[in-house]
Amino acid sequence: MTVKSQYSFAAFRRACTSFKRDIRGNTALLFSFAIIPIGIAAGAGIDYSRSIAASAKLRAATDAAALAAAIVTQDSVGTRVGVTEERIRTATAAFNANIGQTTTLTGLNFTLTDLGTTVRAVSSAQFTNAFGGLLKRPTSTLNAAAEAMLATNANYEVAFALDNTGSMADSGKMTTLKAAMTSFLNKLDAANRSIGNVKVSIVPFGNMIRLDTTTAAGAMWIKQPLRDLTQWPGCIGDRISPAYDAKATVPSTGTPETLFEAIDGAYNVFPVTPSSTSVVPALPFTPIACNMAQVMPLTENFPTMRATITAMTPGGTTNLTIGMSWALQTLTPGDPFNNALPFGGSHTKIIVLLTDGLNTQSRWSTDAPTMNARTLAACTEAKSKGVIVYTIGLMSEDTALLTSCASTPGKHYFAPTPAQIPDIFDVISMDVTTVRLSR
Template structure:
C-alpha cells in the first residue's frame, strides 16, 4: 500500500507535463495578436478606400444647390459606389447625407468580418468616416481667354474646346449659391480681339493708325479726303464720308507698356492716345478679324454657351492681347467690363488656353519679342491678385505658358485635343468654390 501512496505522491508532484498546458494557454494571445495585425491591416485598407469615396461624393453633392436630402443621397451614392466598389473590396459600405444651410455632411460605415481575432471574441471591426463640405459662398469672376487662331481648326481642337468649355460653364454655374455669384467672360483671340462695331464711337478707341476702306457709312457714299474732292480725284456722291469705313470691330495691342497693363483709358474725348485701343483695319486677305466677339462677364449660361459655340478659328497668334483683355474683363471700369471691385469675398480667375507659338503682334513677327510681352502681362496680372490657369494644347512655348500660371499645379499640357475635356473638368471642379472642411 505504501508503494501506491508513493507513486501517487510522485505523480502529483511531477511538473514535466505543464509545458504543454502553459503553451496552449499562452498561444491564445499570440494567435490573437497575429490575427489583430492581419485584420487591422485589412481595416486600414477599407478605411482608406471609404474616406476617398466619401470625399469624392462630398465634392459632387457640395456643388448641387436647391436639392432635397433625398436627391443629394442619390447623387452622393452614385459617386460613392464608383469610388468604393464593394464587390471587389468584399466589405459593403453604407452612406448617409445631411445638409444644413451651406454645410453638407456625409457619413460612411462598413463592418469588416475578422479572420483570426474571433478567437478572443472579436468577430467584426466597425469602420466609419465622416466628410463635411462647406459651400464657401465666395463670389467668382472668370475670364476664359481662348486661342481662336487658325491652328485651332485642326485635329478637332476647336470642337473639343467648345464642348469642354461648355461643360465648365455647367459645373461652375452649379456652384453659385445665388444668381450672379459666379460670372464668366469669354475672350477669343488671335493677333487681335474683336470688340464689335457697336463700339465704333467709344472714347477708348483710337483711329490715328486706321486706314479706312470701301465707301460705307453715313449714307453709303465714298470715302474721300476733302483735298481729293477739291482736286476732282474723288467723288463722295453717295453721301457723307465715313472715316471708319471697313472696320470690322477688331482692335490691336495698345502702345507699350500699356499693352501689358490694365490702365484705364480716358473716360471722355481728348487726352493721350497711349492708353486707348487702336482700331485694326480689315485689310485685304487679313483673316485676323474673323473672330467671335468678346463677351463681358455674365451669368446668362445659355448665352455664354451659344457664344462659345459660335467661335471660329482663323489668323495668327498673339497671346499678349488675349491675356490683356482677359484682365480687362476682370477690371472695374475697363472697356466692356462688368467686373466688381476687388474684395475678400470675390475671386478673380483667368483660364488661358493656347495651342501654338506667338507669331505676330502690332509691331513684329518675332516670337521671342512677343513672348517677352506675354511674360510681362502674366506677371502683372498675378501681381494684381488674379489667379491664372494656363493650358497648352499640343504646341506652344511650354516654359512661357507654364510660367504664366499662378503655380505649377495650375498649368496643364495636353498631347491630344481629347484630353481637354478632363483638364477643363479638373479646373472647373477647383473653381467650383467648394472645400472639404472636415
C-alpha cells in the first residue's frame, strides 16, 4: 500500500511539472484576455468617426442658419419693427432644414442672438455612441457656433453672359448650368426681399446674340429702322471692330458706326432702306435663323429669368467678345434697353461670364489671338466703368484670357466638371448678397 501511495504522488508531481512547461494554447489564452480592450478601442474609433461626421453636420447647419439670418433686413410685412424676430424665425427654419431627420443627434438646441452688426448662432446636441455601453458613455455633447455680418441694403445689377455654343450639349454641361442658374436665381430672389433691389440680365451667346424682334425691329438704334424686318430672326453680330465692338457706347444715329446691324444666322446683313424708297426691295438672300435664346434685359421678374434659362439651347461657335459686350450693354443706361442705373453710383454692377471653350468665330475674325484681344478690350471696358467681372471656365478654357478678364485673379474660377458649377455659383451668390461668416 505504501508503494502505491508513493507512485501516485510521483505521478502527480510529474503531471504538474509537465503542465507548467507546456506552452501550447498560450496565444489563444492571451487573445481571450486582450479581445475586450481591442473591442473597446475599435468601438471607440467607430464612434469617433461617426461623431466627427455628426459634428460637421451640426456646424454646417449652424453656419447656414447664421447666413440665412444675416440677409434679413426687414420683417415679413416689410418693416423693420420685427426684424430680430424675423431673423430668429429664418435662422431656426434654416437650421432645421439643414439638420433634417437624424437619429444620431438628440436633444437639439439652437439659439440666435442679434448683436446689431452681426448675428450669432449657437447650437448643441447629444450624439448617441453606438458602443457607449462598453465605455459607460452612451452619449457625447456636440457644440457649434457661427457669426455672420449683417447685410446692408444695396442695389445690384447682375448680368450673366452664358455660353450657349454647341459644345455645351456635351457631358451634361447645359443641363447642369440650367439647374445651377435656377438655384442661383432662387437665392437672389430670396435675397431681393432683404438686401435691397436686385435686377438681373441674361445674355445667351454663341458667335452672335439674338434679340426680341417685337421690340428691336424698327428701333432707331438698329441700322435698318425703315426696312421691313418681318423676316429678321433677331440675330445681332459685333459692331465695327476695333472702334465699337468691345465698347458700351450708346448707339446714335449721328454716328452710324455705333448702330447695331440686323443680320441673320450666317452674318448676312439686312440692307438699309432709304427713307425715300416707297417700295422695299426683296432681300438678296434667304434669312438663316439663329436659334439661341433671346437676350433678357435687366429685370426684377424672376419668373422671366427662369423662363430665359429654360429656353437656352446649345448651338454655334464661340465669340466671347459679343457675350461680354452685350452683358455690359444691358448694364449701360440708354439704348438699346434704357433700364440700367448710371455708372458710378452707390449700387453694384456685376458681370458673370461663363464659357466652356476658346474664341473661334466673330463677325470679323476666326483668328484666336485677334479675338482674344477684342475680348480683353471688352473686359477692360467693363472694369473701367466699375463693373465687377467674374469669369468661369467649364472643362476647357483659355486660363490666361479668363484670369485677365476677371476683376481680380480670385474672381476667376475653373470647373473641371459640370458638377462644380453649383458650388462656384454659391460662392458668387455670397458676394452678391454681401453676407459672410465672420467667425
